[in-house]
Amino acid sequence: MSDDINTRAEEPQGVETRPSIEETTAPQKGKSPWLAALLGLIPGAGHIYSGATSRGVALLFFIPTMVGLSFWRRHVAEINPLAGISEELLILLLAIMGVVYIWSIWDAYRTAAGRPMPLRLLLVLGALVTYIIGWDVTEINLQKAVSEIGDVIPRLSQLAWPWDEAFVRGVEVTEARAPVEVPCDETPPLPPEEIPGEPYIMVSPTCGEESGPVSPTGQRQLGTELQVIGRGFRPGEEADVIWRDPIGNEYRPRATGEVVKVVPNENGSFAFTMVIPSLIMPEVAEGVQTHYVIVRQEREVGELRPSRNLLLALEKMAETIFLGLMATTFGIVLAIPVSFVAARNLMSGSTVTMVIYYVVRFILNIVRSIEPLIWALIAVIWVGLGPFAGVIALTLHSIAALGKLYSEAIESIDPGPIEAIQATGANPLQVVVYAVIPQVIPPFVSFTIYRWDINVRMSTIIGAVGGGGIGFLLMQWIKLSDYDAAGIAVWFIAITVSILDYVSAQIREQFV
Amino acid sequence: MLRVEHLTKIYETGTVALRDVSFEVQEGEFLVVIGLSGSGKSTLLRCINRLVDPTEGKIFWNGIEITALKGRELRKVRREIGMIFQQFNLVKRSSVLTNVLSGRLGYVNPLWSLINYFPKEDVERAMKAMERVGIADKARNRADELSGGQQQRVGIARALMQEPKMILADEPVASLDPVLAHSILGYLEEINKRDKVTVICSLHYLDLVQRYATRVIGLREGRIVYEGTREDIRALTDEQFKDIYGEEAQRLGSITGEEAA
Incomplete structure (x- = not known):
């Protein structure tokens, strides 16, 4: 960026419209501001012509999308009187989008002239439209939330103090x-x-x-x-x-x-x-x-003796913790070999190994992107209801998540000690034991403990779809409106997760 | 004892690190390699113990062609050549003792070493090596608890464990302040003089070169552009110096050790 551009930007238009340094681009050689404005009739086209591609693409998507969403919500209102927006609100939204449209044409002109507008106005108007539509789409109803709070308080108090029944x-x-x-x-x-x-x-x-x-x-x-x-x-x-x-x-x-x-x-x-x-x-x-x-x-x-529900909840809590433990263990055992073939620095030797690296990485990303809840649904079809289905679901997800984290830990080790140990005449196995493993142990332990923590929390949810553990019980009790029993389950989950959180933080501190 | 013939290294990225480098090193020399960052000093040192494989050329070590060695034979040569690094390259989470003992890996039974077992005499040897560089009291500390100067002394002790015939030192003091630099080079000089261990050391500071080198090689863009004795480098003219360090270089103080090789 040369000095003459900055002086060009200093036009006497006040602080409001003076572009900051990052918004200033060079005047586009041979780009006509008027042609840009004309192209700007198609939102964003003028910007793309002027070289401000990302701003242009953003406008190209944003303006039609918001106009489309506005009409959709008006259409919803015509079918369902409880949702959607009124005629007046539609007009308001369209008016705002009109301002944005005119702004975009003006900005296309200015961009071609090398003096793009500051984004402030666009961001405020865009956010306004987005939040008005978002409020409506998610059917937020504060009045309802306040007026019907009475319904939930007895349930909440049962959940909060279920011990009278315990x-x-x-x-x-x-x-x-x-x-x-x-x-x-x-x-x-x-x-x-x-x-x-x-x-x-x-x-x-x-x-x-x-x-x-x-x-x-x-x-x-x-x-x-x-x-x-x-x-x-x-x-x-x-x-x-x-x-x-x-x-x-x-x-x-x-x-x-x-x-x-x-x-x-x-x-x-x-x-x-x-x-x-x-x-x-x-x-x-x-x-x-x-x-x-x-x-x-x-x-x-x-x-006084523990009630049946209390004993059942205890039993299922133990099942849940072990479910998390088994899934984590299987996850570790399978993730370690996977992580070595998913580590770029170890696989960059030849084309074959790089192909393996990319394939493994791809599979890991797919598996990881599917939530354990969905894996649980699949596992239930596979091995039936019960904790085993939960173990399978969490194991699959753990392999993918840990495999990725482990491989990144391997990728980020310091090559210096490897070099130094090689220089002593050590064999490759000795190099791994003395230079690689000491470096990856802390991140491995840290990730593993964290994963166990996640898995125990997850297994409370997994139960809801039949994956065993306390989640199964919790869902059953909620469906039977037995909120006292459900409260016991919720307490157990909260206590277990807190303890685990504390313990895992302690262990991580020891190793990192 | 060491003969380098027509050594050339071209990295996969296309960078030419060394071009047709040839020189000889006699036993007991303290050879200093000077040159700007990127002039090929590190690559040259790493070719000698084959941490980097040269593209062309040969290196002979007491009659053995290092550049032709593989596997076990290569490891046998490597254990006779100690190496010290700019960034010390210690295993930070391991104890100082383990780091020093790892210098012995080329000698011990590989299976025992995998469970971190070393013979008694090696542990005694390690204690002596640490005493020699003044860090015996730190044996049980984690390596990363030590200061930079102490860590480099661990690096020297690790190299000593190899009972080396030669030590390669890749900018051993570039990460240290001048006082520590003298202390570290002092240890190397002592090892060089007392144990008759050949030292090849790359350095940045000209005053250190003048103080410690028995012979100097200057590299520029992968080529040897200067070769001289300690006396020669004391008498180095500005023109010769510019040949080594490039047009923009100035004598002494302006050349800093901060840049990594």
């Missing part, structure tokens, strides 16, 4: 049941036999009519009144009264809105009356059906 006590159940037939026929059932020492209830009569549905006036036909007496229960402890239909559904009849409960006296006996509730029976259930009245006392006994 430990439970054993339950001791004291219960007795007696049959009731609805409706009555010629042979009502006999009361159950009393076994001494066991809790016992007797209902009379042993058959009757159910309550009718609630009429619009709030009245209902009450069913048969049953006299229930019981003995052999734990004195003074509240007992639940339960109605159990022939299908096995249990529910708790209500009297005047309250759930029926009974407290046995000091001898463990009680007596109360209840009405046969309104029963919801499927229409196919014709004729006489046997129901049961159940009186049940429950109390927690014994020590």
Whole structure:
């Protein structure tokens, strides 16, 4: 860049339009500014003519793309009233793009004259249009995010503190049941036999009519009144009264809105009356059906012990860590030989080795660019659901990722020590052991630990598509809306990943 | 003891590093090679122990044609020729002791050496070599914990482990300050005088050349443009000096050692 160009740029147009040094190009010899402006009617063409190829190509793509996207979002709005942009917004976007268009023609003229415009205005307008469209395409809705936050808070709080469900006590159940037939026929059932020492209830009569549905006036036909007496229960402890239909559904009849409960006296006996509730029976259930009245006392006994979900989560967490470990190990073992043939400095010897180098590099890049999640989907088809599929998926990805990192570590070693060891008369194997390996160990260890870290984190996700591990469990629990259990899984993942992160940082520090 | 005949080296990139270089070295000489960066000094030294394969020409070492050797025979010659580098070329993460012992790799049982086992007498030899250059107390340190001057002394100790008949020193002091430069060259001179080890050393500073060389070769663009004794170089005229260092060169101080060869 010579001085006369810089002085040309110093035109009295104020600070705003004065090009900075990098934006100043030499006046294009034989390029006519007016022809550039004319060509500029096609966005970018004028710039390409003037030699500002990258700016020209950018404009050539940017202007039509943004105009096209604007019309697309308007079209979406016509089909789906909840998405897309309004007529007014479309006009605004087109107006902005119009300014950009005129700017590009003017800039084409100036570029040909060797004084291109500063990019500031273009960047601001371009960003404005891009973000307006981006906001709309991704259906961002802040109002919704605020107004519906109530839905997520109970779930979040369950996820945040799931430990109430993690430990439970054993339950001791004291219960007795007696049959009731609805409706009555010629042979009502006999009361159950009393076994001494066991809790016992007797209902009379042993058959009757159910309550009718609630009429619009709030009245209902009450069913048969049953006299229930019981003995052999734990004195003074509240007992639940339960109605159990022939299908096995249990529910708790209500009297005047309250759930029926009974407290046995000091001898463990009680007596109360209840009405046969309104029963919801499927229409196919014709004729006489046997129901049961159940009186049940429950109390927690014994020590707190881990719940089933907690144990399951622990088990799957262990599975996940080992899944990551196995995948990393297989990855290392296979990546090391691959990395040597993917290292340019080792393969530059002949044409054959260079071809191998390029082929291996190409395959590595392809494999690496496919996410482990997708490999997991493929592996599930291959070996079925379970952790093995996850191991395969993560191994494939690890080979590619580590192979690339290792080979780059090999490529970047200092050739000096190799030269020095060769000069001592060492054989090639000794050269590798004394000059190459000491240099690649630190990066290899560092990359490997990092990979294990990644693999354990990944394996929590891999599970979601059937690759085993805790992710599988987590997805299941979320689908079953068991957020307490899911919370336990989330906690385990967070704890494990944090520990691993800390440990791997420590190990890396030791080696690097 | 060393005879170089019509040596030419053309790199794959087309760079001609050496053109028809011939000279002889007698036992016990301290031969200094001078020349600008890129004049071919490093290539010349590396051709002698075949770290670089010459394109044409022959090198004879005590009657053996080095340029024709392969594999085991080549390694046998290499272990008799120690080498010291501008960037020291130590394995930075290994201990000083391991670096020094690696100078013995051409002699020891290859299998034992792979698990870093060296015979007792070699370890003693290493301790003596380190004492000789004043770094015995650093034996267990990692090489990269040492200062530049100390690292170059490790390099000398490593070369001593080879029980060399000749030492090639490729700008051994170009990365060091003048005081350290004298100290390092002092060790080389002592080895040269006391052990009768031939030294071929490339240098940048003319005052160092005048102080240490017994004979001087000047290279320019791959050709020998000057050959003289210590007395000759003390009497070097500016014209002769320009022949070696090119038109823009000035005598002494202006030639810095920072540029890599």
